[in-house]
Structures are given as structure tokens and as C-alpha cells.
Amino acid sequence: MIFSFYACPRPAIYRSGFKCSKCNKSFTSKDIFLDLTVTSGTKEYSELKPARTELFRSPLVSFLYERGWRQNFNRSGFPGLDEEFQMAQDYFQPVAGGMLLDVSCGSGLFTRKFAKSGSYSAVIALDFSENMLRQCYEFIQQDDTLVNTNLALVRADISRLPFASCSIDAIHAGAAIHCWPSPSNAVAEISRVLKPGGVFVATTFLSSPRNNPFSVEALRPLRQIVGPVNTSYNYFTEGELEDLCKSCGLVNYSSKVQRSFIMFSGQKP
Ligand SMILES: C[S@@+](CC[C@H](N)C(=O)[O-])C[C@H]1O[C@@H](n2cnc3c(N)ncnc32)[C@H](O)[C@@H]1O
Numbered sequence: 227m228i229f230s231f232y233a234c235p236r237p238a239i240y241r242s243g244f245k246c247s248k249c250n251k252s253f254t255s256k257d258i259f260l261d262l263t264v265t266s267g268t269k270e271y272s273e274l275k276p277a278r279t280e281l282f283r284s285p286l287v288s289f290l291y292e293r294g295w296r297q298n299f300n301r302s303g304f305p306g307l308d309e310e311f312q313m314a315q316d317y318f319q320p321v322a323g324g325m326l327l328d329v330s331c332g333s334g335l336f337t338r339k340f341a342k343s344g345s346y347s348a349v350i351a352l353d354f355s356e357n358m359l360r361q362c363y364e365f366i367q368q369d370d371t372l373v374n375t376n377l378a379l380v381r382a383d384i385s386r387l388p389f390a391s392c393s394i395d396a397i398h399a400g401a402a403i404h405c406w407p408s409p410s411n412a413v414a415e416i417s418r419v420l421k422p423g424g425v426f427v428a429t430t431f432l433s434s435p436r437n438n439p440f441s442v443e444a445l446r447p448l449r450q451i452v453g454p455v456n457t458s459y460n461y462f463t464e465g466e467l468e469d470l471c472k473s474c475g476l477v478n479y480s481s482k483v484q485r486s487f488i489m490f491s492g493q494k495p
Contacts, residue, residue, distance in 0.1 A: 251264075252266075252267050253266045253267060254266050254267045258359065258360065258363040258379060259356075259359045259363065259379035259380060259381050260378070260379070260380050260381065261356075261381045262380055262381060262382045262388035263354070263381055263382055263383055263386075264383075264386065266381070275354070275383075275407055276407050278404070278405045278406075278407075278458070278459050278460070279354060279405060279406070279407055281405075282332070282353075282354075282355045282357075282358055282405065283354070283355040283356065283357060283358075284357065285357045287357075288332075288333065288355060288357035288358045288360070288361050289357075289361065291332055291333050291358070291361065292332070292333040292335055292361065292365070296332070296335065296401070299401060299431075299487075302431055302485060302486040302487060303484040303485025303486050303487035304401070304429070304484075304487045305484060305487065307335055307336070307339070310336075310400065310429060310489065311336060311339045311340075313482060313489055314336070314398055314400075314427045314489070315343065315345065317425055317427045317480075317489075317491045318345070318396045318398075318425055318427065320423065320425060320493075321395040321396045321423070321424060321425050322345045322346070323345070323346070323347060323395075324346060324347060324394075324395025324396055324421075324424075325346060325347055325348045325349075325350070325393075325394055325395050325396070326340050326345075326346040326348070326349050326350070326394075326395065326396040326397070326398065327349075327350045327352060327389070327394045327396070327397045327398070327419075328340060328349065328350065328351050328352065328397075328398045328399075328400075329352045329353075329384055329387075329397060329398070329399045329402065329416070330352070330353055330354075330384060330399055330400070330401075330402030330405065330406070331351040331352060331353050331358070331362060331400075332353060332355075332358050332361075332362070332400070332401075332402075333358055333361035333362050333365060334351050334361070334362030334365055334366065335365075335400075336398060336400050337349060337351040337362065337377070338365060338366065338369060338372060340398065341372055341375040341376075341377045342371055342372065342375070346395075346396065347376065348376040348377070348378070349375070349376065349377050349378075350377075350378050350379075350380055351377065351378070351379045351380070352379075352380045352381070352382050352384075352387075353381065354381065354382065354383055354384070356381060359379050359381055362379060363379060383407075384399075384402075384406050384411075384412040384415065384416075385406070385407060385408055385411040385412055385415060386415065387415045387416070387418070387419050389419040390419070391418050391419060392418075392419070392420070392421045392422065392424075393419055393421065394419050394420055394421060394424060395420075395421055395423075395424050395425070396424065396425050396427075397416050397419070397420060397424070397425070397426045397427070398427050398428070399416075399426070399427070399428040399429075400428070400429050401429050401430060401431075402428070402430070403428055403430045403460070403462075403467075404430050404431060404459040404460050404461050404462075405459060405460075406460070409460060409462075409470060410470060410473075410474070413426075413470055413471065413474040413476075414474045416474070417474040417475045417476055417494060420494040421494065422494055422495065423493065423494065424493065424494045425491060425492075425493050425494075426471070426476060426491060426492050426493070426494075427489065427490075427491045428489070428490055428491075429487065429488065429489045429490075430461070430462070430467070430488060431459075431461050431486045431487065431488075432461065432462070432463065432464060432483065432486050432487070432488050433461035433462055433463055464481060464483065464488060464490075467481070467488065467490050468481070468490070471490070471492035472492075474492075475494070475495070476492030476493060476494060476495075477492065477493055477494075477495045478491075478492065478493040479491070479492050
């Protein structure tokens with residue numbers, strides 16, 4: 227199922243649900259977000275994602291995220307929300323005026339900034355965590371300056387984006403790739419849904435094999451013997467991130483690094 231999604235003003239997300247005309251699958255609306263996961267609407271069936279995804283579904287972690295958790299990232303070199311937002315805006319300049327998708331938006335700290343900037347025709351906040359989306363909705367509700375913005379909240383798995391190919395101008399993924407179950411599936415999906423000329427911008431923590439004997443990179447030979455360890459975050463070297471973008475068809479790779487922080491960008495040709 228690939229959903230042809232056009233962002234709509236927030237009142238439209240109060241619909242009770244809808245059916246895909248192509249595959250007949252029904253999707254539910256949880257009042258505040260559209261649930262476009264494959265398991266949307268299931269009553270008995272449930273499945274667990276890796277711990278690095280499940281962690282953020284917890285109500286407590288979702289509540290704490292914007293109330294101290296995220297600020298801790300600055301200790302690893304993250305410049306902080308305002309500067310990260312400005313850096314991302316610079317990368318997105320070629321697609322100003324288009325539709326922006328903030329994947330793994332968490333509580334929507336960047337979504338709100340993108341929506342307020344007036345730089346985009348529509349902004350879609352997407353996350354797998356229902357509780358993060360609830361936090362996101364609450365923060366939006368508390369902010370009067372967002373009342374007339376074209377903003378939609380969607381629940382989806384990054385490995386299966388519910389958007390038509392070549393339909394999105396800008397995709398932002400703040401501090402998220404290390405949490406994704408399969409970064410390669412995710413970046414391939416991102417590349418698929420971007421329009422030609424569309425821009426992908428992401429931040430994450432770099433792994434540093436030279437400094438850290440227990441880094442993912444240093445343990446890679448062991449992983450082949452003992453198998454994948456799904457409980458920890460997936461950190462990458464800059465070379466790996468560039469390689470991943472290229473292998474998913476993105477061009478014009480560029481990056482900015484500050485200690486363990488990296489912001490990188492690629493463009494759909
Ligand atoms: C560390 S938070 C980042 C939040 C925000 N973008 C930021 O810059 O602070 C990581 C987010 O990735 C989301 N996430 C994890 N696995 C995901 C998946 N499979 N699909 C979509 N989002 C996922 C989590 O729910 C969480 O909100």
C-alpha cells in the first residue's frame with residue numbers, strides 16, 4: 227500500500243478512519259494522528275520492534291524527551307535546537323516552499339519550528355511512537371502561533387513510508403537514524419518518496435572507532451560471529467553514512483561535524 231498523502235489542516239485529522247482505494251486496507255485515526263502503520267486497526271495482533279524503537283513508545287520517555295532528555299545531547303556536540311534548526315534550514319533552501327516531512331519527529335521540537343518558519347507549503351510530523359505523537363499534539367495545542375499552520379501528524383514506520391514515490395520536497399530526521407530498525411531500508415524509503423531535487427537532512431551521533439574500543443565499528447567482526455545485537459543504538463562512522471546515502475541513490479552528500487555530532491545531507495537526483 228502506498229498512500230497518496232496530501233497534508234491537510236489539522237481539523238481534517240479528526241476523521242475516524244479511512245480505507246485505501248488501491249489495496250482495501252482500513253486505517254484508523256486516533257483523534258490526534260493518522261495511524262498509517264500496517265498494524266493500524268489490528269485488535270489481537272501485535273509485534274515488537276527492536277528496543278531502540280520500543281524505548282520511545284513509553285509514555286515516560288516521551289514525556290521526558292523534551293523536558294531534559296534531548297538537551298543532554300549537547301554534551302556530545304549537538305549544537306542545540308536553534309542552531310540545528312538553522313543549519314537544517316540552510317540545507318533545505320533549494321526546496322523552500324515545498325512539502326516537508328519531519329520523520330521520527332519525537333515530541334515535534336523541530337516540526338513546530340519548520341511549521342512556524344513559513345518556509346513550507348505543508349509540514350508532516352511522522353513517528354512510530356503513539357506517545358511521542360501525543361506529546362507532539364499537546365505542544366502544538368499549547369502554541370497559538372501554530373493555529374493556522376498546515377500541519378499533520380502521522381504514525382508510520384520509517385521502513386515503510388506511506389507516501390507516493392517522488393511526492394515530498396524535504397525530509398528531516400533529527401537524532402533518529404541510530405534508533406531505526408534498518409537504516410538502509412529507511413534511507414531507501416526516504417530516497418523513494420523524495421521528489422527529484424528533494425533534500426534529505428539528518429543528524430546523529432558518530433561512532434568513533436579510534437577513540438572507543440567498544441564502538442559498533444570495532445565490534446563489527448564480533449557481530450558476524452555472535453549475530454546482531456538489537457538492544458543497542460546503531461552508531462555509524464561518517465564514511466558509512468556517506469556510503470549509505472550514495473547506495474540509496476542520493477547525491478551531493480555533505481556534512482557538518484562537531485565532536486560526536488554530525489548533520490549530513492543528500493539530494494535526490
Ligand atoms: C531520539 S528521538 C529524536 C526526536 C527528534 N527528531 C529530535 O531531533 O530530537 C528518536 C525518534 O525516533 C523514533 N523512531 C524509532 N524507531 C522508529 C521507526 N521504526 N519509525 C519511525 N520512527 C521511529 C522514536 O519514536 C523517537 O521519537
